[in-house]
Amino acid sequence: MKISIVTINYNDRNGLERTIKSVLDQTFQSFEYIVIDGGSNDGSRELLQEHTNKFDYWVSEPDNGIYNAMNKGLEHVTGDYVLFLNSGDRLFAQDILEKVSKTGLEADFNYGDLEMEDEHGSWIKKYPDELTTKYLVNAALPHQGLFIKKEVFDQYGGYNENYKIVSDWLHYAELFVQKKATFKRIPFTVSIFDRSGISSSSAHQELHDKERQEVLQMLFSEELLALIKENNQLKVENGRLKRLLQSRTVRLALKITGKKLEKGKFI
Secondary structure, eight states: OOEEEEEEESSOHHHHHHHHHHHHTOSOOOEEEEEEEOOOSSSHHHHHHHTGGGOSEEEEOOOSSHHHHHHHHHTTOOSSEEEEOOTTOEESSTTHHHHHHHHOOOSSEEEEEEEEEETTEEEEEOOOSSOOHHHHHHOOOOGGGEEEEHHHHHHHOSOOTTOSSSHHHHHHHHHHHHSOOOEEEEEEEEEEEEGGGSOOOHHHHHHHHHHHHHHHHHHSOHHHHHHHHHHHHHHHHHHHHHHHHTSHHHHHHHHHHTOOEETTEEO
């Protein structure tokens, strides 16, 4: 099995250097490494030139955004599975690719957990053992921990460049819903995701929400979305009720009145 790792970068030399090191330090070496730089002017190109003999392909030229760069990378992929590990992201440990190889990649999409990292610290984000429509409506899988079968791109094409933020989510959600693509969880942490570079501007969030809503309406029926929304609201309300019933005020009231709480009712 051959793994293709694709890194895209634009003006993030420090993040790119960390990503490159985490890949080149792997104990498992049956992989190809492709780097697509968007014509950076911060020293990224010079860094790539320093490591030019370590890459199977690299280029530094202007592009039309993240998904255009990712599609450029796909044009040079020759491996069985593809992992997009973009600048700033890192493989969790030096033996991750070896562990992935031993575990085996069989599904169209194989996803592992992430270590989330920001200025406040780090934590492990775990993903569901089984992917469901409800999960995809509410959340997304991490491209940093997602090994995708190359045949998927050969058959269905690359990423939709009309979307600027959610096209990777659109890609696998559409295949899950309409093409019945197979998904399998890798039972360990695959990558480290540096959240400090995420834009927190209102414009970024507004575009994300707008694109996500368009995709939801395109892929899922209004009835299903309404049902999931109702289920989510009920879950929130149940959580609030549970916290209320566990509060010191309620416990004190029960003690004073001599009542008990059974199945959500006072007796």
